Amino acid sequence: MPYFPTGTKSLLSKCLTPKIWEQCKDRRDKHGFTFRQAIMSGSKYVESGVGVYAGSHDSYYAFAPFFDKIIEAYHGHKPNDKHISSMDYNALKCPPFPPDEDKMINSTRIRVARNLAAFPLGTCVTRDERNQIESLVVSALNEFEGELKGKYYSLAKMTEAEKKQLINDHFLFKGGDKYLQSAGLEREWPANRGIFHNDAKTFLVWVNEEDQLRIISMQKGADILAVFTRLSIAAGEIEKVAKFAHDEHLGYITSCPTNLGTAMRASVHIKLPKLMKNKTKFDAIADEYYVQIRGIHGEHTETDDGVFDISNRRRLGRSEKQLVQDMIDGVKALIEAEKAEQ
């Protein structure tokens, strides 16, 4: 059983009881992914928030005594609960922000993660399977017309300067994430990874990073409804040609259990320079409205200029529409608090 030093806070350390370890330690899922692989990341990096990755859709059931606990602890979703999905953008309550609030928001982005039903997850695919996934996804995306029409850029063929520019402009994944590496998600990097995007870079798809697809809609400013509408249409189009791993209990299946369900993160980059000095209040509002605070250069980054990435924290058991609403309501409360700070 892994050793967790005193003070370890990860969900892995809380959920991995001696009884569950005994039950699961020699199990494999139907693709041969072992329980020990699933908990490798959080065993190696005890500072993880969660510390667990699945090898396939089946991992969530093959290691159920463990994953049920993790999922209930993170999402409050019980083994018999069902997941509901709705990308009905017409039902979103999102009137435009008044001008003084609108200018506090630099940009809006919503992404959903998806994985193909016919393959295990990125933690467990072979090089050949990763290649097949890339070909399938890119040939489907190449059929897109109108606003969604774009081009695929293979990571292996990009220059360092092109990569750096795309990362700095918040369009591309960074690579070199120790958590993903320890879960096997960066094997044979950069082979068969890449990004598809339209000319305006408002519709983007990451291929074979943490999940096989990350479908992204983003633009400058605070028009959350426009971003959600584009995402909803694009995800629907892709789903017509690609069968995604999904079930009634867990929703869309993802490598990391925190993303299960909608697999959606809806965020704004917002200036909160006064509120950041009152951390207790900032955190209390974030907790009350179920939003997560990140730095603006991606997960595990900090902020030094008062701009924050605010996004929905919940992903499972509620629809996409409800979770975009969480983000909107949280952002409104944070704006009020910022205005009230001296």
Ligand code: ADP
């Ligand atoms: P995730 O794909 O899980 O959302 P990250 O937090 O690592 O992962 O973010 C990925 C990239 O998207 C980063 O470059 C981040 O700066 C960018 N990003 C996230 N939200 C926004 C936003 N609202 N506006 C602009 N860029 C964003």
Ligand code: ILO
């Ligand atoms: N494994 C990392 C990250 C967890 C959540 N983030 C995702 C899905 N990228 C940890 O446990 O801190």
